[in-house]
Amino acid sequence: MNYFAQLLKEWRYAIENEARITHRPPLLLTAAVYYSADFLVYGDRRSYPAAAIKNYMDWVNVMCYDYHGSWNTSATGAHAALFDPNTNLSSIYGLKSWIRAGVPGNKIVMGLPLYGKSWKLKDPKLHGVGAPAVGVGPGDDGVLLYSEVVEFNKKNDATIAYDVNTVSTYSYVGSLWVGYDDALSTTVKVGFAQALGLRGYFFWAISYDTEWKVTAQASRAWIQD
Template sequence: MAPLARSECLFIVITLSFSVGCFTASASAVKAAYWPSGSSSPPSAIDTSLFTHIYYAFLMPNNVTYNLEISNSKALILSNFTTTLHHKKPPVKALFSIGGGGSDSSVFARMASSPVSRKAFINSALEVARNLGFDGMDLDWEFPENPKQMLDLSILFNEWREAIKAEAKATHRAPLLLTAAVYYSVDFLIFGGRRSYPVQSINRNLDWINAMCFDFHGSWDTSKTGAHAALYDPNTNISTSYGLTSWVKAGVYPEKVVMGLPLYGRTWKLKDPNQHKIGSDAVGLGPGEDGVLTFAQVEKFNRRTNATVAYDTVYVAAYSFVGTSWIGYDDVRSTTIKVKYALGHGLRGYFFWAVSYDSEWKVSSAASRAWTP
């Protein structure tokens, strides 16, 4: 998971709708966020009243042994992460995420292809979780590239869950949580060939999936501005509503689906400063590293430049512009609507990438308030 992950470009209009009851078990709701390990804001600064689960991002297995090799210094950081979050008021669950958008997908493909390497990986992950006080584990494999790798992923989930059950029984402790960060849609129609996630294995083995409903547009396409986390898109199936619908239509239980929300914006350089809507012509990236600004940086940029802030009710997305600079992002209004959408369609909750990108907890607070079953 990273702001630079590539997304599909399928210019097809497909309209689907959920037909499920509302998820009312508010005690089980997920209000999660990922905490990047290089964050300048420490775990102690997190307002845990706004969250239920915080993910440490990221760990990576060795590309030969497939073990999570944790140095003494890293172990100290991870132990501090879990201890801090467990002693906050209120406390939150702490998980670690394995992989991420910048990781080598081939490592996961090789690991998942063999019973021996899967066992080594799973045992190592359980050992790290228990030894360092984590409540669970998350796999962020971006992305399985073909049907064979999806089948291997299914087997990995099966064996991982069995190992969790066996460990919990042997130690008389609560089972560790197991989640996965996944593509916004259950299907990949291009970008490596058609393949689909293993729905039955997900239902059987995972506590929930974190659907990455962002990065629909970005630095890989500088010709048009884009709402990179649009709830709806009138012209394509590249939208949060399409992606979430695809998961439920494929058979994943709604209470196992968690909607991803971005706390960052993507930027473009306008071709014509007078044409500044979503989908306007662009000639390159705008401000920020690789055309990315955190929400806090977006607000600072808007104030400093006196940018015009706008909102598109069709896409359910905010954007701002000044001169040739254009930024698409989620604000309090769009996030509130998207969280209510997830709640109203019976989903388990939402997560943010990433917790340290907010501005004075504005968006995180709005999301928490909006989740009122």
């Protein structure tokens, strides 16, 4: 991470130098980063160089997703949970960790997923977030683009539910379960991003939407608030 801080410093110097030579606006310096400013790697605690990010970068895109997936098939999960009552695997924890580290909100952009994660339920009668599972569900290694989730729900007449505790949506039919974000959960998350004073939000990826259902609603929510 010390080398990363030095790299950011050198990049910023190069960008400003180029702007002076060319008389053009300086290039933007951004990065996609982990959901939390500090984390464990092979048992060692690491932290992003918050001071260097604050001083040399225009903003960071915080990837607030992939908290759960095919690497854990024993239970369903909200893979982009805004809150998690049991662990630190949540967007609110991650975003606040960046602010605590010293990166100002106007240099933080919240990442939102336009895809879902699927599981096979152990018992179809138990279908909430965290319900026992026995494997991945439909999709590529248990991943469905949002457009595919909409198609899955319609084709199978799936039951759609909203989980208040994690601010996420899920659908299920029989033993198949899909967790994702829709227009409602995304709108709530956009509101929290504004409440934290963040620079904005981004989607991974905008092409996964269906008829701009989620992305257009997010834009309206940000403008209205």
